[in-house]
Amino acid sequence: MNEKELGSTVQAMMAGDKGLLAMDESNPTCHKRFAALGIPQTEGARHAYRELIVTTPGLGEAISGAILYDETIRQKTKDGRLFVDVLNEAGIIPGIKVDEGAKPLAGFPGEKVTEGLDGLRGRLGAYYQLGARFAKWRAVITIDKGLPTNGCLEANAHALARYAAICQEIGIVPIVEPEVIMDGNHTIEHCAEVTESALVMLFGQLYTQRVDLHYTILKPNMVLSGKDCPQQASVKEVAEATVGCLLQAVPVAIPGIAFLSGGQPAELASARLNAMHVRFRSKMPWALTFSFSRAVQQPCLELWAGKDENVAAAQKALYKRAKLNSAARRGEYTPEMEKS
Numbered sequence: 001m002n003e004k005e006l007g008s009t010v011q012a013m014m015a016g017d018k019g020l021l022a023m024d025e026s027n028p029t030c031h032k033r034f035a036a037l038g039i040p041q042t043e044g045a046r047h048a049y050r051e052l053i054v055t056t057p058g059l060g061e062a063i064s065g066a067i068l069y070d071e072t073i074r075q076k077t078k079d080g081r082l083f084v085d086v087l088n089e090a091g092i093i094p095g096i097k098v099d100e101g102a103k104p105l106a107g108f109p110g111e112k113v114t115e116g117l118d119g120l121r122g123r124l125g126a127y128y129q130l131g132a133r134f135a136k137w138r139a140v141i142t143i144d145k146g147l148p149t150n151g152c153l154e155a156n157a158h159a160l161a162r163y164a165a166i167c168q169e170i171g172i173v174p175i176v177e178p179e180v181i182m183d184g185n186h187t188i189e190h191c192a193e194v195t196e197s198a199l200v201m202l203f204g205q206l207y208t209q210r211v212d213l214h215y216t217i218l219k220p221n222m223v224l225s226g227k228d229c230p231q232q233a234s235v236k237e238v239a240e241a242t243v244g245c246l247l248q249a250v251p252v253a254i255p256g257i258a259f260l261s262g263g264q265p266a267e268l269a270s271a272r273l274n275a276m277h278v279r280f281r282s283k284m285p286w287a288l289t290f291s292f293s294r295a296v297q298q299p300c301l302e303l304w305a306g307k308d309e310n311v312a313a314a315q316k317a318l319y320k321r322a323k324l325n326s327a328a329r330r331g332e333y334t335p336e337m338e339k340s
């Protein structure tokens with residue numbers, strides 16, 4: 001394991017007040033978001049949208065790393081520059097999603113396990129050659145009657161740990177993402193319980209598989225009320241429940257935590273991250289930042305709407321959300337900033 005290389009990647013990923021940009025939507029997910037806005041679901045549209053993102057002026061002021069998808073890491077801009085080179089020039093480290101998606105877990109109705117371990121060493125080696133210096137693997141955990149089961153938590157944590165160990169062997173920093181999904185009418189307390197169990201299981205498996213936590217980034221969900229829960233927790237309650245859960249379950253050796261947004265409205269995601277910093281900054285042993293996809297991209301995607309003439313306005317919207325989240329990481333975000 002090249003500790004020096006992994007260490008400098010981790011440091012750059014968590015630097016200052018920056019965060020990560022998830023732009024690793026698989027083609028079906030990307031098409032779902034395009035379809036909702038009437039954007040053609042074609043390779044050309046995906047390419048144009050990703051080029052818009054990576055060429056956004058000033059993005060590197062707020063974004064330290066971008067998670068790419070297999071298709072995107074090989075693509076070039078219209079003027080022939082590899083996206084990876086454009087990102088590096090902007091001071092943004094290229095990363096790569098390497099899991100092959102969540103599939104039904106045999107014997108566990110309603111639950112999923114993330115696949116992609118077969119051949120992973122070879123794929124990671126190739127991604128390293130293409131310029132990736134960190135990777136992402138997402139596990140999906142559903143809250144429902146009697147769910148999640150221990151079997152589901154264990155299968156997913158085991159796969160995450162196996163993936164993370166191979167990443168470190170190659171010189172790629174693993175992001176481990178056990179996402180407890182927002183869907184459902186569960187309370188915030190229930191989400192806290194499940195998130196804590198998922199994290200405890202994950203860190204047990206990371207230990208068993210000899211993953212070095214110093215070179216591992218955690219990408220968790222915030223602890224939230226279920227989307228359909230009639231009692232929605234306040235920003236302050238979310239901050240308290242989330243940091244409380246992380247302090248209980250995440251070892252101090254982890255250098256950084258970068259949240260997924262999970263379908264939260266963009267403004268709320270910023271406000272919640274901000275509240276965690278305002279209230280708990282001195283108590284947290286890890287860097288705490290964002291690794292949002294929808295909560296950074298959605299306003300940009302809506303403005304772009306698939307049209308060339310909207311590129312500049314869409315890039316401004318992307319830059320703005322990235323900067324607002326970076327303000328949240330400093331604990332300096334206010335809703336008034338949304339208007340500027």
Ligand code: 13P
Pocket residue numbers: 022138177260261262263291292293294295
């Ligand atoms: P969202 O922020 O849209 O949840 O996406 C983050 C991500 O990378 C999911 O794997």
